[in-house]
Amino acid sequence: xxxxxxxxxxxxxxxxxxxxxxxxxxIGYIAEYLxxxxxxxxxxxVVPDDEDEIVPALNALRKRYSYVFTTGGxxxxxxxxxxxCVAKAxxxxxxxxxxxxxMMLERLKPEDLNEMRRRMARIPVGAEHVKNTIxxxxxxxxxxxxxxxxxxAIMQAMLDDVAPKLTTGARMLSRTIDAMGIPEGxxxxxxxxxxxxxxxxxxxxxxxxxxxxxxNQIVVRSKEAxxxxxxxxxxxxxxxxxxxxxx
Amino acid sequence: xxxxxxxxxxxxxxxxxxxxxxxxxxIGYIAEYLxxxxxxxxxxxVVPDDEDEIVPALNALRKRYSYVFTTGGxxxxxxxxxxxCVAKAxxxxxxxxxxxxxMMLERLKPEDLNEMRRRMARIPVGAEHVKNTIxxxxxxxxxxxxxxxxxxAIMQAMLDDVAPKLTTGARMLSRTIDAMGIPEGxxxxxxxxxxxxxxxxxxxxxxxxxxxxxxNQIVVRSKEAxxxxxxxxxxxxxxxxxxxxxx
Numbered sequence: 371x372x373x374x375x376x377x378x379x380x381x382x383x384x385x386x387x388x389x390x391x392x393x394x395x396x397i398g399y400i401a402e403y404l405x406x407x408x409x410x411x412x413x414x415x416v417v418p419d420d421e422d423e424i425v426p427a428l429n430a431l432r433k434r435y436s437y438v439f440t441t442g443g444x445x446x447x448x449x450x451x452x453x454x455c456v457a458k459a460x461x462x463x464x465x466x467x468x469x470x471x472x473m474m475l476e477r478l479k480p481e482d483l484n485e486m487r488r489r490m491a492r493i494p495v496g497a498e499h500v501k502n503t504i505x506x507x508x509x510x511x512x513x514x515x516x517x518x519x520x521x522x523a524i525m526q527a528m529l530d531d532v533a534p535k536l537t538t539g540a541r542m543l544s545r546t547i548d549a550m551g552i553p554e555g556x557x558x559x560x561x562x563x564x565x566x567x568x569x570x571x572x573x574x575x576x577x578x579x580x581x582x583x584x585x586n587q588i589v590v591r592s593k594e595a596x597x598x599x600x601x602x603x604x605x606x607x608x609x610x611x612x613x614x615x616x617x
Numbered sequence: 618x619x620x621x622x623x624x625x626x627x628x629x630x631x632x633x634x635x636x637x638x639x640x641x642x643x644i645g646y647i648a649e650y651l652x653x654x655x656x657x658x659x660x661x662x663v664v665p666d667d668e669d670e671i672v673p674a675l676n677a678l679r680k681r682y683s684y685v686f687t688t689g690g691x692x693x694x695x696x697x698x699x700x701x702c703v704a705k706a707x708x709x710x711x712x713x714x715x716x717x718x719x720m721m722l723e724r725l726k727p728e729d730l731n732e733m734r735r736r737m738a739r740i741p742v743g744a745e746h747v748k749n750t751i752x753x754x755x756x757x758x759x760x761x762x763x764x765x766x767x768x769x770a771i772m773q774a775m776l777d778d779v780a781p782k783l784t785t786g787a788r789m790l791s792r793t794i795d796a797m798g799i800p801e802g803x804x805x806x807x808x809x810x811x812x813x814x815x816x817x818x819x820x821x822x823x824x825x826x827x828x829x830x831x832x833n834q835i836v837v838r839s840k841e842a843x844x845x846x847x848x849x850x851x852x853x854x855x856x857x858x859x860x861x862x863x864x
Contacts, residue, residue, distance in 0.1 A: 388658045
């Protein structure tokens with residue numbers, strides 16, 4: 371029996387990523403995390419702090435994938451508009467959640483709970499909290515959309531909270547094979563043939579460049595150990611043959 | 618006179634980024650580079666090595682922005698399908714460019730120029746080369762789409778080659794102001810007011826989290842030095858006032 375594929379997209383919200391001022395650290399982290407729990411990340415988009423960009427992107431992604439993870443834009447300042455945009459995308463209202471106000475009052479004096487801080491207590495009708503063990507104020511989840519902070523430490527804590535509640539599929543297994551110094555162009559034909567003969571396996575070739583030359587790795591991925599192992603054996607045999615010819 | 622805004626999108630092509638195996642280093646680099654030369658990066662998408670994903674994404678982005686920069690998928694192996702997808706998106710044919718074959722023969726023996734390596738010499742009809750000073754085989758540009766390698770060192774060389782040929786707009790100027798330890802929630806209302814009073818300026822507040830607390834920075838961006846300076850002065854005066862109240 372093959373488990374249903376569970377898919378996801380990440381929507382990164384933030385002018386600071388697009389201007390290059392802040393280098394994103396969340397995409398790679400979420401990608402690896404989801405792969406490890408059996409959710410296939412299929413798309414990432416980065417959009418500015420602009421309602422006209424966020425709402426259509428969110429609507430496109432949430433209809434297409436099992437889950438959408440957003441990062442950024444949930445702080446107290448005027449440029450934090452993610453909650454408003456998510457509510458708009460779902461056609462629901464935001465409300466001030468008294469449970470979040472209570473959490474904020476654990477760390478703030480009542481006179482410091484100003485109007486802008488109260489903005490962080492607003493969540494869409496129908497949303498549930500995503501716990502923030504770092505700075506208390508939670509993210510939220512509404513249907514298949516999970517709204518998280520942009521600050522990496524907080525985003526990571528939120529992902530740990532929400533992950534056990536998600537439906538996951540079969541985990542993608544992966545094996546990396548060093549290409550033994552053989553150039554990509556030398557093994558490309560044989561590798562393409564192996565990919566054709568193992569259609570349920572995903573085979574990629576990834577060059578890295580360093581010290582003036584390429585170092586290639588071949589990655590074999592599958593949701594089934596037996597099919598992956600068969601393809602790995604074929605790749606290893608191919609590399610041995612090519613190395614012998616060369617030598 | 619205000620220069621026309623020149624916009625761009627980045628399309629990252631690669632299963633390895635979505636699986637988390639490879640951590641992208643190109644998005645942040647391109648973002649900063651384009652900002653510095655007066656091109657506004659407005660959107661980034663990451664898609665898998667799948668024609669049905671690449672072609673529609675490329676068509677959506679190239680119609681919407683002045684330029685689209687793609688990274689990845691231009692090597693010799695079966696999973697490198699970017700050139701095919703770009704040709705399909707533009708409805709043109711790929712052809713084997715004898716100038717690229719000649720470049721390859723500078724580094725390869727004729728008997729090593731196999732069918733898969735020849736794939737790298739294919740460019741769409743109407744495309745021009747984007748020079749690769751690292752490993753010779755060029756990227757290409759067709760209309761407003763610039764197709765680059767995924768390997769960072771090669772991508773960076775290609776960007777250096779193509780950048781002087783692009784139309785650029787007014788450079789976005791930027792000033793970062795340290796929030797002097799004042800919490801975001803304390804300055805959020807005043808900062809929002811300043812943003813309202815300086816509508817041509819983009820003001821963002823960016824928390825970082827480290828050693829158990831937040832360190833906030835306020836970033837003021839504008840294409841005009843005078844309007845930026847006015848907003849920066851207002852932000853600095855606000856922070857001084859708040860710091861005085863606190864002290």
